[in-house]
Amino acid sequence: MGSLIECKNVWKIYRVGDVEVHALRGLSLTIEQGEFVAIMGSSGSGKSTLMNILGCLDQPTQGRYRLNGTEVGDLRADDLATIRNQQIGFVFQSFNLIPRTSALENAQLPLFYRGLSLKEQRTQAAAALRRVGLLGREHHYPTQLSGGQQQRVAIARALVTSPSLLLADEPTGNLDTQSSQEIMKILETLNHDEGITIILVTHEVDIAAYAAREIMIKDGQILTDRVTGTRPDSSPIEA
C-alpha cells in the first residue's frame, strides 16, 4: 500500500478578472499514514489552497493528487463529497458549527449524510463527544459553549466518521492559550493513540511544535520540509 497523500507537481491557477493567480506552482508532497504534519507559511503563500485541495474541497488545475490510492483530480463533485464524508475530518479556525443546533446534532451531521439511522447517528455522535471530553453537554447549543468547547464539538464532528485524515486549519486561531493547549493535546492523543493522520495549518511556532514534521510554504512551493524530531510517541501526554 502506498502513502496516504501523494501530490505530484500540483498547480492551482485562479483567474481573477484578466489576471491569473498561481496559488500553487508545481508542489509535490508525500504524507504517510499516521503522520502529524504542520504546514506553515505567511498569508498568500498558498497553504489554504493546499488545504482545500488536500481536503477534496477543490481540485488541482494541473498535476496529480492521490488520496489513499484514489486519484482525486478527475472526480465529480458528488464523488468528492463521498470522499470527504468517509475519509476526511475538518476542523476550522472559526469552528463552523451550525448555529442553533445542539452539539450532538452538529456531531451527527456527517453520519446524517452517510445515511445512518437516527439511533445509530446519536450513539456514534455521543461517543465522539465523550472522546473530546464533552460528556453531558450534548444538548447545548454552540452559543452556550465556550470557544474551546465549540472547537471540541468540531473535532467530535470530524472524528465521528473515523476518518483517515484530519485537516485542522488554524484550529487554535480563535482560542486563548489554555484552550489552545487543550485542543492541541486532544489532537496529539488522536494522532498518537489512534493513528489518525493530522495535517495542521498554523502561524504559531509553539502550536506547530506539536507536530513531528514541519512544512514551510512560500509562493505556492515548499520552502522547507523537515522532521522536527518530536514524534508524538516520544512526548508525554497529559489530557
Added chain:
Amino acid sequence: MAAFVWLTILTALRILGRNRLRAGLTMLGIVIGVAAVIAMVSIGEGAKRAVQAQIATMGTNVIIIFPGVTSASGVRGSAGSAVTLTVSDALDLKKRIPLLADTGWARRDVMQIVYGNRNWNGPINGVSPSYLIIRDWSFTSGGPFTQTDLDSAARVALIGQTIVENLFEPGEEPVGAVIRIKNVPFRVIGVLAPKGQSAQGSDQDDLILIPFSTAERKVFGTPFIGSVGAMFGSTEQVEDLPMAAAQIREVLRARHRLQTEQNDDFTIRTQVDIGKVQEGTSETLTMMLFAIASVSLLVGGIGIMNILLVSVTERTKEIGIRIAVGAKRYHILMQFLIEAMTLSLVGGTLGIGFGIAGAKLTTLIAGWPTIISGNVIALAFFSSVAIGLFFGLYPANKAARLNPIEALRYE
C-alpha cells in the same frame, strides 16, 4: 433515504418555527389563494346545484314547443303571437315519434280569481292531464283531474301554493272549496306541491290548472278551437332530447306544410338548452374566480421563492459546512425543496381550513348554498405541493451549486 427525508422535514419545521412571523407572511399568499379557490368553488358548486334543482322543477326531460311569430307583410309579432300549434299537432307528434314518452299542451291567461271576499289575479292554465305528469307536479292535498274531466269540460281546478296563500285563511282547507274564475265557479280538487322559483326567477307556484277543454269553452273563449299556447313533450332518457327535438321539428314542418325556404312557425326548447344558459353563467363566474385564485397562488409561490432565496443567502455558511462534511448536491437540493414544500403545504392546509370556514360562513350569513367537494380540496392540496416544488426549485438549485470554499468563507 427515508431517515434523511424525515430528518430533513423535521429540520425544515424547526427552521420555519424559528422565524414564525416570516414563515407566516410567506405562507399568506398560498393561504389566501387556496382559501379563495375552496370558498369560491364551493359557492359556485352550490349555485350550480341550486340552478340544476330549479331546472329540475320544470319536470324531467322536457321539451317545450312555442308557437312561432306572426309575420304579416314583414311586420313580425312577438313569440307566441301566431296561432300555429293545435291539440291535434300534439296528438300527432305522440303518435309519430316513438321517442316521445308523452305530449301535453296548455294555454294560459291571467284572470281574476275570487273566493269569498278575497280576489287575486293569477295565471290560469288550461292543460291536458299529461301536462301534470310531464311537468312533474305532485300534490300536497287532493289529486289531479282525469281524462273524463277533460272530455266533459268539468269545472275543477288545481291551485298552486301562492294562490292558496292569497285566497284562503291560514289553516283553511282549499280542497272542496268553490272559487270563481272570471265568474265561472270551479271546485278545487287539489293543491299543487310548491316548486319555488323557476330558473328564470318567476314564481312557479302562482298558478291555477284547469282542464284544457274547460278553459277553451268556458273561460278563455277562443277564436280557433284547438289552438294551444304551448306544447310539451317528454322523453325517457335525457340523451334523447336533441333527437326528439329534431324529429318534432320535422313532423311539425310537414304538418304545417312549410317549404324548405320558409322559417319554422314554432320554437323548440329543451330542458338541456335552458340548463346550458344557466350553467354557462355560473361557469363564467367559476372561471373568473379561478383566474383570481391562480394569480393569488402565483404571487404566493413567488413569495416562497423570494424568502427561500433570502434563506439560502443567510445560510450560505451552513450550506458550506454541510457540503464540507459530505452533503451531496441532492442532499442540499432536497433540504431546500422540502423547506419550500413544507411552507406551501402548511399554507395550503391552512388555506383549505379557511376556505371551508369561509364557505360555511357564506351559507350561514348570506344563506347561499355551498358544496365543498373533495375534488377541490385534493386539487388545492396538490397545487400547493406543486407550487412549493416549482418555486422552490430555483433557490434549492442555487444552494446545491454553491462552491464549498466560498460558502465556508462567507460571513
